[in-house]
Amino acid sequence: MTQSILHKAATRGSADHGWLKSNFTFSFAEYYNPEKIHFGALRVLNDDNIAEGRGFGTHPHDNMEIITIPLEGAVAHKDSMGTEEVVRAGEIQVMSAGTGVSHSEYNPSETDPLSLLQIWVFQNKKNVTPRYGQMNLDEKAMHNQFAQILSPNADDAGVWINQDAWFSMGNFDKDVAQTYNIKKAGNGVYAFVISGSVTINDQKLDKRDGFGIWNTDHIEFTSNSADAKVLLMDVPMQID
Template sequence: MSQFILYKGNTRGHANHGWLDAHHSFSFANYYNPERMNFGVLRVLNDDLIDGGMGFGAHPHDNMEIITIPLAGAIAHKDSMGNTAEIKAGEIQVMSAGTGVSHSEFNALADVQLNLLQIWLFPNKKNVTPRYDQRALDVAARHNNFQQILSPNSEDDNVWIHQDAWFSLGKFDESFETEYKIKKAGNGVYAFVINGEVTIDGQTLSRRDAIGIWDTDQISFKANTADAEVLLMDVQMEL
């Protein structure tokens, strides 16, 4: 029988630094909740609002898979691998930090607030050579569909990471119903509602709510509003 845990959006950790308004789904920085450390290999899900021209100076990471999805605006990125890039809404960026990498992230625009999701997953291989990738997504392909945007497979038409994880984005019409089949036995799904209201396995979720579900091989989904938008993270439950 499937198990689940609900994470209401208004129970997330919150830090407002003026230029940065951050919500943390799991313990991060000064937000510590021993009951919210991770969901399987999913360690960080930050929902950040960053003022024009502001951002994070160069800082290091190692042995973490880092995924960044801009929801509005654009990110100016630089890293110690020599990459300089701009990642816009409708794109996805990944970094395998591996043996170590440093990077900076700033709002690339002076007059538009940047909203991004930054997600960290524990890798299934340690001390790999650091790598960077970004990809423009076909936004139309997620209409009434869970569009796969990330996988463990470099052959897939998406970004890939060192972990048995699959991410999908969907945007749905009101009353649309479907099922999502979990990609690997033993994985769980963490569903994060970007906008609108949905029902997942009988639980009603609103904007920025989330649900983690495991011990199942599929989940049921229904969009309750016309603007329903959801990110599904299909992740390994064993650390």
């Protein structure tokens, strides 16, 4: 029997540090909700706004896949692997922390704000060699359909991670209907509405709402507005 969980935008955790305003779908930092720890292998879904010229100083991670999707502005990334890159809206970045990596993230602009999603996914292999990846998103491929932007396969579309997870994103006109087929048995899908309004499996969702579905092999999607932008995260529901 299909199961689901709804996380309305207003029920998320939040933090306001002045230069950083964050909303947390799952427990993170000082925000703890025992009913919102993770969705299968999806551990963190943070919706961050970072002020001009500010950011996170160097800090460590290990044994986690860290995915960053800028929505507005750009983030300057520097890490202990020697990577120095700027990731802009319209791109996706992944860092496989593995055995351990330190990095910093800043808004390099003195005039433009930075809005981004930071997502953590549990790895299916411990202590892998740390790795960095980045790519442009294909806006044409995402028009009125879900385009894959992340997978477990280095030779497949999008960036890749050490987990049987697939991310897809789409930008939709009003009244577009789609069926999304879950990629692997035992996976569920967590949908996050970046903008606009949509309906998934008869559940209406608005901007920044999240909706998890599992024990099914597909979901039914309809866009309710002309500015609907949605991220689907297809992840294992069981983690080791």
